[in-house]
Amino acid sequence: MDAVAVHEAGAAHETHAKETFFRHYIFSTDHKMIGKQYFLTTMFMALVGGGMAMLMRDHLAWPNNGVLTPEQYLQAVTMHGTIMIFFFLTVMLTGGFGNLLIPLMIGARDMAFPVLNMISYWTFVPGVITILASFFVPGGPAGNGWTAYAPLSAIPAAEGGAGLGQTLWLVALLFVVISSLFGSLNFLTTILNMRTRGLSMGRLPLTIWGIFITAVLALLSFPVLMAGLGLLLLDRVAGTSFFEPTNLLVGGQISTHAGGDALLWQHLFWFFGHPEVYILILTPMGIVSEIISTFSRKPIFGYKAMILSLSAIGFLSFLVWGHHMFVSGMHPLLGAAFMGSTIIIAVPSAIKTFNWCATLWGGRIHFTTAMLFAIGFVSVFVTGGLSGIFLAIAPVDIYLHDTYFVIAHFHFVMASASLFAILAGTYFWFPKFFGRLMNETLGKIHFALTFLGIYGTFYPMHFIGLHSNDRRLYDNAAYPFLAHTGPIDVFVSLSAFLLGAAQLIFLFNFFYSLKYGPVADTNPWRANSLDWQTPTPPPHGNWGDELPTVYRWPYDYSVPGAKDDYIPQTVQAAPVAAGAGGEA
Amino acid sequence: MPTQLVERARPGALRGVGGRGFGPSDGSALPSREPALVSNGLLGVAALLTAVIILFLALTSAYLYRRQEAGWSTLTVPAVLWFNTLVLLASSGTLEWGRRRIRLGDAAGLRRGVEATGGLGLVFVIGQIVAWRQLAAQGIFLTTNPHSSFFYVLTATHGLHMLGGLAALAIVTVRTWQGRYTAAHHGGIVNCAVYWHFLDLLWVYLFVLLFWA
Numbered sequence: 022m023d024a025v026a027v028h029e030a031g032a033a034h035e036t037h038a039k040e041t042f043f044r045h046y047i048f049s050t051d052h053k054m055i056g057k058q059y060f061l062t063t064m065f066m067a068l069v070g071g072g073m074a075m076l077m078r079d080h081l082a083w084p085n086n087g088v089l090t091p092e093q094y095l096q097a098v099t100m101h102g103t104i105m106i107f108f109f110l111t112v113m114l115t116g117g118f119g120n121l122l123i124p125l126m127i128g129a130r131d132m133a134f135p136v137l138n139m140i141s142y143w144t145f146v147p148g149v150i151t152i153l154a155s156f157f158v159p160g161g162p163a164g165n166g167w168t169a170y171a172p173l174s175a176i177p178a179a180e181g182g183a184g185l186g187q188t189l190w191l192v193a194l195l196f197v198v199i200s201s202l203f204g205s206l207n208f209l210t211t212i213l214n215m216r217t218r219g220l221s222m223g224r225l226p227l228t229i230w231g232i233f234i235t236a237v238l239a240l241l242s243f244p245v246l247m248a249g250l251g252l253l254l255l256d257r258v259a260g261t262s263f264f265e266p267t268n269l270l271v272g273g274q275i276s277t278h279a280g281g282d283a284l285l286w287q288h289l290f291w292f293f294g295h296p297e298v299y300i301l302i303l304t305p306m307g308i309v310s311e312i313i314s315t316f317s318r319k320p321i322f323g324y325k326a327m328i329l330s331l332s333a334i335g336f337l338s339f340l341v342w343g344h345h346m347f348v349s350g351m352h353p354l355l356g357a358a359f360m361g362s363t364i365i366i367a368v369p370s371a372i373k374t375f376n377w378c379a380t381l382w383g384g385r386i387h388f389t390t391a392m393l394f395a396i397g398f399v400s401v402f403v404t405g406g407l408s409g410i411f412l413a414i415a416p417v418d419i420y421l422h423d424t425y426f427v428i429a430h431f432h433f434v435m436a437s438a439s440l441f442a443i444l445a446g447t448y449f450w451f452p453k454f455f456g457r458l459m460n461e462t463l464g465k466i467h468f469a470l471t472f473l474g475i476y477g478t479f480y481p482m483h484f485i486g487l488h489s490n491d492r493r494l495y496d497n498a499a500y501p502f503l504a505h506t507g508p509i510d511v512f513v514s515l516s517a518f519l520l521g522a523a524q525l526i527f528l529f530n531f532f533y534s535l536k537y538g539p540v541a542d543t544n545p546w547r548a549n550s551l552d553w554q555t556p557t558p559p560p561h562g563n564w565g566d567e568l569p570t571v572y573r574w575p576y577d578y579s580v581p582g583a584k585d586d587y588i589p590q591t592v593q594a595a596p597v598a599a600g601a602g603g604e605a
Numbered sequence: 606m607p608t609q610l611v612e613r614a615r616p617g618a619l620r621g622v623g624g625r626g627f628g629p630s631d632g633s634a635l636p637s638r639e640p641a642l643v644s645n646g647l648l649g650v651a652a653l654l655t656a657v658i659i660l661f662l663a664l665t666s667a668y669l670y671r672r673q674e675a676g677w678s679t680l681t682v683p684a685v686l687w688f689n690t691l692v693l694l695a696s697s698g699t700l701e702w703g704r705r706r707i708r709l710g711d712a713a714g715l716r717r718g719v720e721a722t723g724g725l726g727l728v729f730v731i732g733q734i735v736a737w738r739q740l741a742a743q744g745i746f747l748t749t750n751p752h753s754s755f756f757y758v759l760t761a762t763h764g765l766h767m768l769g770g771l772a773a774l775a776i777v778t779v780r781t782w783q784g785r786y787t788a789a790h791h792g793g794i795v796n797c798a799v800y801w802h803f804l805d806l807l808w809v810y811l812f813v814l815l816f817w818a
Contacts, residue, residue: 133645206652214645240652244660252667255758260748263671280676280751285667292663 048143050135051561052120055142057454059116062149063109069153070104073097075521078478082514084496091495095164096182098493100156102167103190106301107197108152110439112145114304115204115239118446119232121454123208125552126229128217128569130562133210141203148196151189160184166493168294171264171286175256176271176278191254198243198250205243208236217551219571224590226550226575227321230328231307234335235300241339242296249289256281287349291342298435299338302402303331305442306373309395311575312449313377315548316392317384318586320576323376330369337366347418356415363413370406374399385579385586389546390464394445397472398438404476405434408483423493426486432479444471444527451534452541456558459534467526474520481509481516547587550575554591646796654803657766661807664762665814668755679752682816683739689732690812696725697805704798710788712781719778719794722801726771733764752815759811763804770804773797 049055076097080089089097120138124131132138155162164182165174173179174187212233216225225233252263256278264286265278306327314321321327343351343359351359377399386392408430412418421427444467451459485506490497497503497510544553551571555563569591577588643651671677703718737760740746740753747757777797780786786794 134649137649202656206649206656209652210645210648214643214648240656241659244656245663248660248663248667251762252664252758255747255754261754261758262748262751263667263754280671280674282671282674285670288670289663289667 048139050131050139052124052132052135052138053454053559055138056117056120056122058142059112059120059145060454062146063113063117066104066108066149067113070101070109071521071524073101073104074517077101078514078517081497082511084498092161092164092180092182094495095166095180095493096162096186099163099166099182099190100152103163103194104152105436106167106297107194108149110301110436110443111201111297112197113443114301114439115201115208115232115235116142116145118228118304118308118443118450119204119208119236121450122228122552123211123232124215124563125453125555125559126226126550127212127215128220128551128564128571129211129215130564130568132207133215134207137203137207141200141207144196144200144203148193148200151193151196155186155189155193158185158189160186162186163190168290169253169286170290171253171256171281171283172266172269172276172278175253175264175286176269176276177257178272188254188257191250191257195247195250195254198247201239202243202247205236205239208232209240212236217568217571220551220590224571224574226307227310227324227327227331228304228307228550230331231304231310234331235303238296238300238303238335238338242293242300245289246293246297249286249293252289253286284346284349287346288342291345292339294345295342296335296338298431299334301435301439303335305398305439305446306331308442308446308449309377309398310380311548311550312391312395312445313380313399314576314578315449315546316387316389316395317381318387318578319380319384320578321376322379322382323372324574324576326372327376330372333369334366337362337369341366344413344415344418347415348422353415360413360415364410367406367410367413370402374403374406389448390459390461390468391445391449391546393465393468393472394441394448397468398441398445400472401433401437401441401475404480405430405432405438409434420489421486423491424486425482425490425492428492429479429482429486432482433475437475437479441471444468447531449546450552451531452545453552453557453559455535455538456541457534457538458541458545459538460530463526463530467523467530470519470523470526474516474523477516478513478520481513485509485513544589547585549573549577549587549589551590554589644792644796646792647799650796650799654800657803657807660762661759661811664755664759668759668814671751671755674751676750677752678750679816680740680745680756683736685732685736685739686812689729689736690808692725692732693729693805693808696722696729697802699725700798700801704791704794707786707791707794708788712784712786715786715791715794716781719774719781723771723774723778726767726774726801730764730767730771733760733767736760756815759815763808763811766804766807770797770801773800 045051045054049058074097076089077094079086080094080097120132123129152162161182161184163169163174163186164180165187169187169190174183177184177187212225212229216222252261255261256263256265260277262278262281264283265276265281266283267279269276269278310321310327340362341359343355344363347356347359381396408426412421412427412430448459448464451457488503488506490503490506494500494503497506541557543555543557545557546553551569554569556565571590572593573588573590575590577583579586580588699718699721701718703715703722706714706718737757740756745753747754774797777786777793780793
């Protein structure tokens, strides 16, 4: 009876494949199609955000070209940060990779709530449209930084970028938050409840563990941002005073708002904001673990330690938001507490880094493009992590706060690391998602230029920052003490253009391979996890008639005595050459 | 070459790999799939409620933070809120009664329960609007003072979640009319009831927070 039911379920999924154009490509409930929708949408947003960065660098290296007015410069800064964080990295990792990978890696046919999944994407799209529309309203888009500190962001008269554009910014973010919450509760339910036979939580690939903890963080932190956004929106459109103090002077006139507190916004924002940076890095950590283990042909070192450190980082991320506010008038004792909790995060981060290195140690390393980006991830993560230790120390941070040192730090540890993992994951799973392999030669050129571009762009920013160059400064030439940094700015900008141009190679490779790449077989990398055991590309319903059964963890590479150097999770016991695996 | 099967977890075979997952790790041992502790639906509701709790905790902390500032004054309780509170508590009671009836297989009882709950829920929402109208008639609006701002924000946010609850209730009511629920299968009722009871408790919490905390 059971077998019949399973067969019917499989058959029903076969018929699903014959859907109308709209059901298949637009309002699809298939996790793979939704994942691809997210993937392409966020790739487009990355281009917009990257374009903002190019404009900024053009202006900073050659300030007298007249590329950007002061207002436009601040707007470019704001939109670069906002789009990259909320519309590219966050959503690419959860909406894109999360949707594409979860059911494939846990052996499910789809997410727990497929319709909610579709609604989640179609809640994200209005957010994208709103944020893009804000470029075309009077006064331009928001210009208060991606943190939208009140009261600058609360009073439309405050400055150029605080008009309608700021209101649209808040609305767009509300869409993204709601969309992410729908996604997160779907991910949690799916991972907890839809795992296939034999796949215990202790046998999950680390990628899924990363996504799982990310979903928990999103569920616990996004509502806090939602509260802040709602209150700020009311301050702007309804005249309430949650965040504006009494007697605020705006444009020479005393504001009508009274009694609020701008610091409250900072608390709400950073209570969300710090978990957010781990939302951007935990999934990449999982992806990188997967790739490093596969291409070292070795089991991941310290699987349990990896899960525990992911969890520890997730937990600690809620206790450190104050380190963003050391200069906001915090009691020194409280600052010391936040300093301590922040430094503790170095421990689980270091555990992970050592585990990746130990996995590489003694492995037979295959330098595919995916592997290069994964190793690049470890490099930029360590570089950024080390400057993080400086910034965690309150007395040092008071000097370095809001300088380019901070820009360098988070672009390495969070932005570049996350980008590297996304690129690694794209090269790695492209054959599974799209059925064809990407070009490895172009991929390696892309890696080399990206790696050079990242270090050339962000490493010198440490020195500019140590010179006290403020991160939002429009005209460096106006300050004699920054005269020496001018040539560095030119070098940084040239590196940034190199970095930007390198991504065009990736785009070409992506779309060319989509159509003309060599057709991939089921398991081109000889990997173990379930996603590689289903046909390429996976059919609707993923698994044909019967769901797979899992017999082992996903990192059985180079098992002594086994015939192949990998044993997929679906293999019950390893076939060996006679005599090779005799009793010890 | 003839092959044989080996036990993977030989002592010392994989020295230095740093562990291989939790639980049984030899390929031959297959942990049977433990039945899910809770259904997808209930787990989804639990996750949703977690997010809602965090949302209201954030608003609560903003409220407590703001209350420290000078010039704070508390509104007098609009009398209709007492009535609304009783109505909402009663609606939880009727839904719970309906849920217990269907556990005994009494579909007619369930029907009466969800219908009564829907009616009482609507009365509550209308009652909240009446409370707003009464305050507005006294000249107390969103921007009048900090407490009124928070009163409107918190009641409106709760009200939006109530509308979501009413939508869920409408769905289960239609399904009840269609006779879809039985003693063995009424997960939709359970999920809806958990959400509804939560909104009920949330209102009591907000009522206390706004006027007596």
